[in-house]
Amino acid sequence: MSLATANDTDRLIDEFALMRKEGPLTRQLLQEPGGFGLGMIPNGCKPDSTTKMVCGFCSTGCSLNVHLKEGEAVGLTPATGDPVNVGMACPKGWEAVSVLDSPARATTPLLRRNDRLEPVSWDNALTTFAERIKAIIAEHGPDSVAFISTGQIPTEEMAMLGALAKFGMGLRHGDGNTRQCMATAVVAYKQAFGFDAPPYTYQDFEESDMIVLVGSNLCIAHPIMWERVLKNKRDPDIVVIDPRCTETAMAATWHLQIKPKSDLALFYGVANILAERGWLDESFIERHTEGVDDFVKHVAPYNLDRVSHETGLESTAIETFARFIHERERTSFWWTMGINQSYEGVRAAQSIINLALLTGNIGRPGTGANSITGQCNAMGSRLFSNTTSLFAGRDFTNDAHRQEVAETLGIDVDLIPSTTSWDYATIMENVLAGKVKALWVIATNPAHSWINQNACRDILSRLDFLVVQDSYVDTETAKSADLVLPAAAWGEKEGTFINSERRLGVIKRVKQAPGQALADFSIFKLIAHYWGCDDLFREWTSPEATFQILSRLSKGQPCDISGVEDYRMIDDAGGIQWPCPEGSPPSLANQRRLFEDHAFYTPSGRARFKFEEPKPLSEPPDDHYPLILLTGRGTSAQWHTQTRTRQSAVLRKLYPQQIYVEINPIDAKELNLEADEWVSVESRRGRVKARAFLTNSVQPGQVFLPMHYEPVNRLTDAVFDPYSRQPSYKACAVRVGPWRVHHGV
Ligand SMILES: Nc1nc2c(c(=O)[nH]1)N[C@H]1C(S)=C(S)[C@@H](COP(=O)(O)OP(=O)(O)OC[C@H]3O[C@@H](n4cnc5c(=O)[nH]c(N)nc54)[C@H](O)[C@@H]3O)O[C@H]1N2
Ligand SMILES: Nc1nc2c(c(=O)[nH]1)N[C@H]1C(S)=C(S)[C@@H](COP(=O)(O)OP(=O)(O)OC[C@H]3O[C@@H](n4cnc5c(=O)[nH]c(N)nc54)[C@H](O)[C@@H]3O)O[C@H]1N2
Ligand code: SF4
Ligand SMILES: [Mo]
Numbered sequence: 001m002s003l004a005t006a007n008d009t010d011r012l013i014d015e016f017a018l019m020r021k022e023g024p025l026t027r028q029l030l031q032e033p034g035g036f037g038l039g040m041i042p043n044g045c046k047p048d049s050t051t052k053m054v055c056g057f058c059s060t061g062c063s064l065n066v067h068l069k070e071g072e073a074v075g076l077t078p079a080t081g082d083p084v085n086v087g088m089a090c091p092k093g094w095e096a097v098s099v100l101d102s103p104a105r106a107t108t109p110l111l112r113r114n115d116r117l118e119p120v121s122w123d124n125a126l127t128t129f130a131e132r133i134k135a136i137i138a139e140h141g142p143d144s145v146a147f148i149s150t151g152q153i154p155t156e157e158m159a160m161l162g163a164l165a166k167f168g169m170g171l172r173h174g175d176g177n178t179r180q181c182m183a184t185a186v187v188a189y190k191q192a193f194g195f196d197a198p199p200y201t202y203q204d205f206e207e208s209d210m211i212v213l214v215g216s217n218l219c220i221a222h223p224i225m226w227e228r229v230l231k232n233k234r235d236p237d238i239v240v241i242d243p244r245c246t247e248t249a250m251a252a253t254w255h256l257q258i259k260p261k262s263d264l265a266l267f268y269g270v271a272n273i274l275a276e277r278g279w280l281d282e283s284f285i286e287r288h289t290e291g292v293d294d295f296v297k298h299v300a301p302y303n304l305d306r307v308s309h310e311t312g313l314e315s316t317a318i319e320t321f322a323r324f325i326h327e328r329e330r331t332s333f334w335w336t337m338g339i340n341q342s343y344e345g346v347r348a349a350q351s352i353i354n355l356a357l358l359t360g361n362i363g364r365p366g367t368g369a370n371s372i373t374g375q376c377n378a379m380g381s382r383l384f385s386n387t388t389s390l391f392a393g394r395d396f397t398n399d400a401h402r403q404e405v406a407e408t409l410g411i412d413v414d415l416i417p418s419t420t421s422w423d424y425a426t427i428m429e430n431v432l433a434g435k436v437k438a439l440w441v442i443a444t445n446p447a448h449s450w451i452n453q454n455a456c457r458d459i460l461s462r463l464d465f466l467v468v469q470d471s472y473v474d475t476e477t478a479k480s481a482d483l484v485l486p487a488a489a490w491g492e493k494e495g496t497f498i499n500s501e502r503r504l505g506v507i508k509r510v511k512q513a514p515g516q517a518l519a520d521f522s523i524f525k526l527i528a529h530y531w532g533c534d535d536l537f538r539e540w541t542s543p544e545a546t547f548q549i550l551s552r553l554s555k556g557q558p559c560d561i562s563g564v565e566d567y568r569m570i571d572d573a574g575g576i577q578w579p580c581p582e583g584s585p586p587s588l589a590n591q592r593r594l595f596e597d598h599a600f601y602t603p604s605g606r607a608r609f610k611f612e613e614p615k616p617l618s619e620p621p622d623d624h625y626p627l628i629l630l631t632g633r634g635t636s637a638q639w640h641t642q643t644r645t646r647q648s649a650v651l652r653k654l655y656p657q658q659i660y661v662e663i664n665p666i667d668a669k670e671l672n673l674e675a676d677e678w679v680s681v682e683s684r685r686g687r688v689k690a691r692a693f694l695t696n697s698v699q700p701g702q703v704f705l706p707m708h709y710e711p712v713n714r715l716t717d718a719v720f721d722p723y724s725r726q727p728s729y730k731a732c733a734v735r736v737g738p739w740r741v742h743h744g745v
Contacts, residue, residue: 047071052079052571054497054505056152056490057092057639059373060084060224061499063574064093066491066510073097073491073510082574083590084202084503090223091637095648097491100511102647104474106486107515117473117484122516125483126530132465134531136438137170146173146427146436150443151181151375154495154507155384156546157520158377160537161442162386164524167415168533172422173436175388177444178381179424180451181337183724184345185371186382191346191610191723192353194601195393195558196382199362200332200370201501201577203591205229207366209328210237214263214352215338215730216372219247221633222336225372225500226251234366237324241266242338243630244662244704245697256321257699260628260731261342262311264614266318267351269307272299273322274358281360288598288606289357295609310614325359330366336374337632341730343618346723350610357607363595372500376490379498383559384550387421392550392557396420408552411536423725424450425718431459438465442520443487447476448641448710451727452718454685469523472643476710487520488513489644495521495543496570502559502594503575506567521546555582558601618719618728625683625733627667627703629715632730634706642708659709661690663736666700668692671736678739681705683732686714689739703736 047070055062063079076097078089109125110117120128136144147165149158158176165171186196193199205211205228218226226248229238240249241256241263249255258266274280275296285292304315311318325331333356339348349371356362356369373379383393394401396417406413422430428450430436439460450456460466460480468481471489478484492513496504513519518526521543528534540546544567555562561576563584570576577592600607621628637654639645646652661681663673673679675694680687681703688711698704705712707729717732 051508051510052082053508053510054376054499054575055089055093055096056376056497056507057096057644058222059375059378059500060222061376061497061503061505061575062089062093062224063505064089064096066097066508068510072512084499084575085224085227088224088227091651091654092639092645095645095651097511098650099644099647100489100491102472104472104643104647105514105517106471106473106478106484107517108486109516110473110481110484112482117481122518122526125485126526129467129483129485129527130530133169133438136464140435140437142170142172143430144436145171145438145440146422146430147171147440147442148424148427148444148446149174149176149381149385149387151176151178151373151378151381152443153377153520154493154497154543155377155380155550156495156543157524158381158385159391159550160521160524160540160546162384162391163409163536163540164528164533165440166386166417167409167411168528168536169531172417172419173427174421175424175427176381176385177446177449178375178378178385179725180449180727180729181340181374182371182378182382183388183423183726184340184342184349184721185373186388187346187724188349188353188610189371192350192608194603197558197594197601198371198373198379198500198502199594200368201591201593202228204332204366204368204370204593206232207234208232208236208330208332209234209366210239210324210331212239212241212331212333213248213252214241214333214335215340216334216336217242217246217248217633218334218372219251220636221374222372223636237328239321239324243699243702256313256317259310259312260630260702261344261617263339263348264344264351265302265307265310266313267348267355268299268302268611268614269304269311269318270322270325271295271351271354271358272302273304273319274326274355275299277326279322279326280358284360284598285358288600289609290604290606291609292358295354295611298611325355330364331359331361332366332368332370333361334370334372336372338730340371340726341728342726343719343721343728344612344615345721345726345728347610347612347614353607354609354611357609362607363593363598365593368593376499377497379500379502380496383498388423390416392554393559394557405553409549425720425725425727428456428459431462434462437463438467439463440467440469441477442469445470445475445477445641445643447480449707449713451713451716451729452685453713455718456713469520470643471517475641475643485523486515486517487523488517492517493519493521493543494567496547496567498578499575502577504561504564504570504578505575506570554578617731619684619717619731619733621701621733625735627701627734627736629681629683629732629734630698630702630704630730631707631712631716632704634708638706638708640708641710655708659688659690659705659711660693661736662693662695662698662704664696664698664700664702665694667703667736668694671738673736673738679736680739681715681734681736683715683717683734685717686711688712688714703734
């Protein structure tokens with residue numbers, strides 16, 4: 001089956017060539033089926049039928065049945081037969097089609113003229129794109145242009161972008177919003193396991209005797225994974241480790257309410273107890289790990305008194321937690337942003353991995369050191385975006401790797417950069433330093449989501465040329481763009497995503513993109529044409545053809561997908577987990593975890609213990625800024641910067657319209673704050689007006705702001721993990737006071 005209309009982009013290129021010779025296409029032609037909208041009825045489906053695809057919001061990867069009338073999606077229901085969600089979806093999933101119809105959709109390219117964004121033809125937009133970027137490179141060199149990509153477009157589009165930017169356009173620097181999210185887990189796994197490989201399958205939620213959720217608010221952020229927890233028939237202990245008493249903590253059997261960023265001390269303390277009491281899986285450690293002796297020495301000073309003091313937990317709670325890990329046959333550890341978004345995230349993630357290694361909780365049902373991903377295609381971005389790592393988890397600095405990729409793609413090896421890209425933060429710093437003059441932003445909204453907005457907005461305003469490629473025109477970043485390229489969204493194009501459990505899923509075109517919006521894949525193809533490097537992409541004719549290229553690139557790598565024949569095979573199987581090398585049995589087990597053979601991807605085949613002294617909070621509270629600000633997800637109906645979720649009337653009813661800050665009643669009393677009054681939340685970098693929401697879910701001395709409201713990152717502090725360069729969004733110092741008194745009004 002070919003889900004893609006293979007010749008669409010080639011035809012578009014012909015149309016543009018014609019257009020340039022003969023003047024602009026008429027509006028009528030643009031609206032014709034098969035014109036810019038790339039065909040009406042999707043995927044060879046019957047006009048009135050139902051087709052299955054994965055959700056485009058979070059990394060759970062739920063299967064949805066989309067119902068078509070006359071070839072257009074009119075509604076959806078969760079699919080019942082597939083292994084991920086077995087008939088369930090959260091509010092975002094249910095509303096996935098309705099957010100596509102909105103006046104805020106980007107429908108035509110826009111170019112800034114006289115300080116206003118004005119509609120222009122695609123030909124004009126892409127000619128401008130190529131001319132201006134080439135001129136900037138000619139004047140300032142290849143480091144003067146960079147791109148920031150995403151975990152929210154299909155793998156084929158990410159790969160096309162990565163190849164176009166780096167091999168076609170000669171750019172050296174590009175990163176993704178996955179830096180804000182996944183970079184820590186990537187580095188933690190690479191160092192410990194030898195490859196970026198989350199080992200679990202969702203079935204492990206159902207098969208554990210103890211589920212430990214660290215810095216993860218599963219009920220809100222991954223509600224359908226939580227449903228899988230509820231299906232566990234082994235009467236598991238569910239332990240939530242989080243400074244806040246979240247919805248998940250309330251539903252758990254045990255909440256360890258630690259001080260922010262004391263995870264490292266806690267897990268070293270637990271490791272010390274396990275070692276002292278002889279509760280280690282000696283045979284596993286000896287056969288499958290390296291570095292245990294140094295690690296055990298490292299954790300020896302983490303006695304109960306010290307750990308209790310540093311974490312704020314009772315000694316008996318820490319001891320009991322360690323004993324539970326020892327006694328339960330199958331413990332699974334799961335972590336998300338409470339760990340990753342930290343100035344010491346990599347070591348914190350590895351302190352979790354170390355516990356799994358010490359106790360042999362890996363490679364068996366219901367176990368694992370499991371990082372949960374965030375965006376629908378975070379895993380695709382990690383493996384195939386060609387940003388931080390070269391295709392399929394390779395290394396740009398490794399000559400043999402570059403040679404492999406060059407041979408597979410049939411390109412000159414010299415086209416492949418031999419240096420690693422600057423990370424997101426370094427790209428931003430270099431804009432500030434005047435080195436980066438042009439930035440191309442694809443499917444992410446840094447003017448809301450990047451850390452420390454005062455600096456970020458200043459940085460974006462310094463650019464000579466800011467290109468924003470988005471499906472909506474009202475994003476904070478698009479508003480300051482010089483050029484906006486309108487993109488078709490999920491539901492309007494084809495491709496594959498890779499979910500948290502390494503499962504490939506297909507998305508399909510079930511709706512016509514509005515106006516002249518084009519699939520990102522087509523935009524990249526057209527840019528290749530306008531740039532003059534389309535020769536490199538002769539084989540990249542459609543998303544599915546690109547999938548075949550990626551399959552070849554993955555061959556022999558841990559993420560080998562060469563056994564996946566086509567989109568239909570993925571569809572029929574209800575998703576396929578990597579690895580799936582050529583020759584894999586046709587009836588792949590539906591739930592597969594890694595390391596059942598205990599062979600890790602390091603040269604020795606052994607997993608490594610990695611550890612380091614914990615550091616103090618990067619911005620500890622003091623007399624001037626006495627509270628710790630935590631940030632994160634607010635409700636299951638809100639998605640990040642809200643460009644999509646605010647378009648649905650149903651979702652809008654499910655979350656507070658106004659920004660609110662969670663404050664403990666004890667602090668509120670001390671500060672003379674009433675419930676629901678407007679208060680000022682202020683850090684060294686900025687001030688935000690928010691409604692006071694008095695709640696015991698935050699501890700005294702801490703406040704919480706949901707990240708979905710634009711002002712939040714005016715407060716956060718731009719500090720980063722030294723290894724992963726992931727921003728530390730979750731803890732900085734603030735003060736709170738009544739808005740009127742504070743301002744003398
Ligand atoms: N509804 C909804 N779902 C989403 C998203 C969304 O925007 N909306 N986004 C998706 C994405 S991209 C991601 S990355 C995931 C994020 O999913 P999660 O990581 O689960 O969500 P967060 O709320 O960012 O952070 C989780 C918890 O970390 C806690 N925390 C803060 N500091 C610490 C600490 O020092 N130690 C510990 N142990 N915990 C701490 C916070 O209190 C918070 O409850 O969600 C995905 N799912
Ligand atoms: N304070 C604080 N800040 C945070 C976090 C936090 O916990 N606290 N979490 C961080 C994390 S984990 C993440 S992942 C980031 C998320 O931050 P962002 O990536 O900036 O958030 P989104 O709102 O998901 O932005 C995605 C953009 O892509 C557009 N888009 C959607 N689909 C398509 C498509 O198919 N093609 C194109 N071209 N565009 C499309 C959307 O309209 C939207 O503008 O935020 C980070 N920021
Ligand atoms: S849990 Fe995630 S993948 Fe499932 S329906 Fe909700 S947003 Fe979509
Ligand atoms: Mo994320």
